[in-house]
Amino acid sequence: MENDNNNPQQNQINxxxxxxxxxxxxxxxxxxxxxxxxxxxxxxxxxxxAPKAKVKSRIILTPEHAKRLFKALQDNLRKFESVYGPIKETPEGGMPPFSMGGPTAQA
Structure with missing residues (x-):
């Protein structure tokens, strides 16, 4: 009998x-x-x-999934930069920080 855990199609998600x-x-x-x-x-x-800005989408993640997203973004940024070169970052003065409001980081 074949082991179902080794079947790649079983792990696919539609x-x-x-x-x-x-x-x-x-x-x-x-x-x-x-x-x-x-x-x-x-x-x-x-x-x-514009005096106002609208939230267009809200995503809520568990800490584990947030870390997986972080690692996936890191991996994709590395791949992107290996093909297209370094992404230029603008000085912080032009835009608000990416993390603002809400609770401060806690361990």
Missing amino acids: IELSEEMAEGVYCNLAIITHSHAEFVLDFVKLMPG
Whole structure:
């Protein structure tokens, strides 16, 4: 009898992406807050000169999934820069920090 744990198709997930979701939403600011149980990522569209900015999407993650996302982003940034060169970072004065408001980091 064959071991089902070695079957690669058993580990595949069928992910559905609607047309509306596939269009995506432009955001240029992320506000990250956390508690002992979760990380909250608010993705915001901030327009120059506008007095208000709208949260376009909110993602809530467990600390474990937040760390997995961090590692995946790191890996993808390394791959991107190996093909296209280093990403230039603008000085902090131009935009608010990516982490603002909410609780301060806790161990």
